[in-house]
Amino acid sequence: MDTVRWIISTAPEIFLLLAIAIGTLLGRIRIRGFSIGTTACVLIVAVLIGQLGSFTFPPILRAILFSLFVFTIGYRSGPEFFASLSVRTLAQVILALVIGATGLIIVLVFAYAFKLDTGTAAGLTAGALTQSSVIGTASGALAQLGLSKAALEQQEANIAAGYAVTYVLGYILTLLFVPFVAPRLMRIDLKAEAAKLEAELAGGAPAKTENLSYRKFQARAYRVSAGADRTIEAIEAEIGGRSVVERIAAVPTSRRTATSSSKLGTMSS
Missing domain, CATH: 3.30.70 (Alpha-Beta Plaits)
Incomplete structure (x- = not known):
């Protein structure tokens, strides 16, 4: 164990890369067609590895990795977002605003009721809404509060811990809710509804089964x-x-x- 603590204090990047490697391998495993995904698996492995000790990464490394993450997300989703903006997508924009506002209000209520610190509340917000950009926003806001170095590092650690736990739970529960719980609440049969939609879109033509892949x-x-x-x-x-x-x-x-x-x-x- 002393060797592990020495590695954590001298080269914590090893465990960062180890969490990514193990999480990526676990994310490719499918059980009856169900897979948690690479992102959730990496977070789970990182949380487990985090129990070995206190990890402190150089601020420049965290800034670079987070900037790369935000850039890749924007590079991929940005053009699709602006291309889809129209009057027809106005309802989806309103829904996104309602969900964001509702999630923020709920987190603030729970943070006040359970006396959560600022970092934990921010991590819960980022993970529950699966919005990783909240981490950077919260970290930047905490840096402006004039906290001591130790207090700032603790708050940032709480952000990461709150994000990892709530993101994993929210991700898995959503995967289970949509195909299993939501249809029962709506009292519909997904297979029957899919068959009806296929017949409607086909316009009476026979179903084509030779090519079902979406492109x-x-x-x-x-x-x-x-x-x-x-x-x-x-x-x-x-x-x-x-x-x-x-x-x-x-x-x-x-x-x-x-x-x-x-x-x-x-x-x-």
């Missing part, structure tokens, strides 16, 4: 043989509004004809 984007390639002296915009407009030129490659001279273009356009729609 967000369908890619196709086109050889543009009459694109000489034409702009890419004109070619995209002729093929279809959802077509985009991704790449242009030169065609070998031996393969050119009198009517073909000297360019090969690859489109995706």
